[in-house]
Amino acid sequence: MDLPPLAMTDTGTAGTGTAGTRDPGALRSAFTEAFRREPEGVWHAPGRINLIGEHTDYNDGFVLPFALPRGVSVAAARRDDGVVEVRSLQTGGSLVTAPVDGGPVVGEGWPDERAWAAYPVGVARVLREHGTGGASLLVDADLPQGAGLSSSAALECATALALCDLHGVAIDRPALARLAQRAENEQVGMPCGLMDQSASLLCTPGHALMLDCRSGLSAQVPFAPAEAGLTLLAVDTRASHALTGGDYGRRRAECEEAAALLGVPALRDVTDLAGALGRLADPVLRRRVQHVVTENHRVEAAVGLLRAGAPAELGAMLNASHLSLRDQFEISWPEADATVDAALRAGARGGRMVGGGFGGSVIVLTGTDRADRVREAILAAYERRGWTEPRFLDAVPSAGAHRVS
Known part of the structure; x- marks a missing residue:
């Protein structure tokens, strides 16, 4: 999920995607100035883009995220009190x-004004059960605020790695992802699924992460758009969102209600879509089920395309996902729809909203030779409508969370 209360540094400009996180040495110096002692290390965790598989995670389904170059860094030192x-x-x-x-x-x-700190404090309280303790933490970030790039999970995961290292606690990464998810669910009150924390901790450069959100099993799927002459643009629409409100939770509750009416543990278990839709009288629940079931199929199809070396064919999957999120799950917003429409008119292969919805970012897959034309078309669409100019961020599959120094 995204982290609305914590304003992120954005030193990049539209069209460049330049990252703004300070270097580890500068962050160490800032820690010393803030806490009057030396930090014991610096840890970094990335934000994520979900290539496809939206709102399937808390339905025990499949997702296909990758890590971004941008993220959250934490300088830290142990406290024993x-x-x-x-x-x-x-x-x-x-x-x-x-x-x-x-x-x-x-x-x-x-x-x-303190709400953002619930994330690192919540992680510390959950990990205390596994042997960690107190710490001094200084946070820096270069994920734009409200862009749907999972700043909260990045903060959680950077904090979790720092606490485990500081207190000598060994927890494997899949388990650590579930503990970070638990911190967001129980401590912060955000009913997120497992995807964001898993992406931040498990992703590797040049790959997307195929994650089964029920079992926690994952596989690295090759995804290097540039090698295929493609560019994946991440467009921050500048329409900010806050997912701890009611809309996200309402969608999850609707999915759980539909699963209960259908007699399955989760919507992932619906194998006969037509039969399931015929058993639901509520048109809203029918729409929610249709999205989740077909989105899971799109994830599996996308993995097949990537493993077959056909990333250019992902465009149709992205378009179908966006239409489903707009019409069946009803979580898109005007800037997202206009971004996708402008990109397709300019020759992009596909695009869709990403994240929890109601604001945030869009991804657009285009041939690299058309990328400038697509950017210009999107900018023009915003200008015509009098909207704030969008930001274009790097969407290069990058490394997961790690200790920097």
């Missing part, structure tokens, strides 16, 4: 302090 203290360079360095031994942050009524 059971306290986690955290500052963010994006919030002016104000200090948030909380005990590691505590209940869900969501129940403590934190004010909005």
